[in-house]
Amino acid sequence: xxxxxxxxxxxxxxxxxxxxxxxxxxxGDALFSLALMWWVVSETGSGVxxxxxxxxxSVPRLVLAPIVGVYVDRxxxxxxxxFADTLLGVITLGMTILFWRGxxxxxxxxxxxxxxxxxxxLDGPAYEATIPTVVGKSQLVRANSLMQTAxxxxxxxxxxxxxxxxxxxxxxxxxxxxxxxxxxxxxxxxLIRLPVQLRVxxxxxxxxxxxEGAKFILGHSLLFPMLLYAALxxxxxxxxxxxxxxxxxxxxxxxxxxxxxxGSFQSGGVLVASLLxxxxxxxxxxxxxVMILSLIALGLFTVVIAxxxxxxxxxLGGAAVGFVLVVANVASRTxxxxxxxxxxxxxxxxxxxxxxxxxxPMGQAMAGPLVDSVGPVWLIAGAGVLCAVGGLLGLGVxxxxxxxxxxxxxSATM
Numbered sequence: 259x260x261x262x263x264x265x266x267x268x269x270x271x272x273x274x275x276x277x278x279x280x281x282x283x284x285x286g287d288a289l290f291s292l293a294l295m296w297w298v299v300s301e302t303g304s305g306v307x308x309x310x311x312x313x314x315x316s317v318p319r320l321v322l323a324p325i326v327g328v329y330v331d332r333x334x335x336x337x338x339x340x341f342a343d344t345l346l347g348v349i350t351l352g353m354t355i356l357f358w359r360g361x362x363x364x365x366x367x368x369x370x371x372x373x374x375x376x377x378x379x380l381d382g383p384a385y386e387a388t389i390p391t392v393v394g395k396s397q398l399v400r401a402n403s404l405m406q407t408a409x410x411x412x413x414x415x416x417x418x419x420x421x422x423x424x425x426x427x428x429x430x431x432x433x434x435x436x437x438x439x440x441x442x443x444x445x446x447x448x449l450i451r452l453p454v455q456l457r458v459x460x461x462x463x464x465x466x467x468x469x470e471g472a473k474f475i476l477g478h479s480l481l482f483p484m485l486l487y488a489a490l491x492x493x494x495x496x497x498x499x500x501x502x503x504x505x506x507x508x509x510x511x512x513x514x515x516x517x518x519x520x521g522s523f524q525s526g527g528v529l530v531a532s533l534l535x536x537x538x539x540x541x542x543x544x545x546x547x548v549m550i551l552s553l554i555a556l557g558l559f560t561v562v563i564a565x566x567x568x569x570x571x572x573x574l575g576g577a578a579v580g581f582v583l584v585v586a587n588v589a590s591r592t593x594x595x596x597x598x599x600x601x602x603x604x605x606x607x608x609x610x611x612x613x614x615x616x617x618x619p620m621g622q623a624m625a626g627p628l629v630d631s632v633g634p635v636w637l638i639a640g641a642g643v644l645c646a647v648g649g650l651l652g653l654g655v656x657x658x659x660x661x662x663x664x665x666x667x668x669s670a671t672m
Contacts, residue, residue: 275450
């Protein structure tokens, strides 16, 4: 192991540079996404067009996940991230030029979104697979909490910042800012050296590597139930994003300001939880139990949101949901990072994201007819009840609830 592992994360130069580059890239992404959606809505006035752009970004990630996972475990992760960030910077720079020359169109955006989604599928898994070795297992809770803190701060600042950029400089500048952010992230990677073991390549057949990753997860007494669990929770909670605007406008008689405030309060809850866990990582000592209890609380607070009859009631519920959601996410991510061997992280993390993420669009698709049938209050409340029941069922999964005290791993034969 590298000595880097023993250094606290805030004194770990490699982690700070890697994290800083990702923060800049995430901020650029947020500005870009909001600017792109603004252009699509203002030019087409079509919700279907927005959906096509969102699908064009997400579908390549799901399709490429198994392939990417294998190559994340085979190649130098630093070079993979460097290639991905550079490619993303070039693509968005090309989009900027086309926009300023008046060649922007919906088909072009959908095509570019698909390419961007494919390229970004290389960066995320390589980044997450790198973190456990850069910081070491003892620092994972604090590192994951810091990453969640950055996400929440960006979630709070990006909408307002994007609005200012679009209003005063235009959509083209927002796209250019994203391109610059990718190049900054790429340059930051040139300033660090990753531990040697991250660059060890084990060349075997693609099919064997893919099978090995699947066999490891399916045979793991902790990670396999967690994978199914995450997929179920995502399916249950997916309808909320579709139903929330209807709850705000139809039930509470609010407008876009209240919906925006709800997002800000939720991000505020995320920020508070992230800072708390960063300062007190020992709060996640009983990692599995904390994750399960957080999911139960997530379901109950979702019911609170559904039953909100005033704006303050809704906003406080949003803050509570953001808080417990981060606790559950940090706990889950920490378990995966601790339990998956370094040589399997790419395959394991991409499989996790693909399985859990694939059910989210299914839940959102089901939400349309359901919300028209039962209304947003009952749909959101039902989603919360299902999440809470799922959490209660998790109390019976011994491998999760006892983690890390009594973890039993049934690993695949290597």
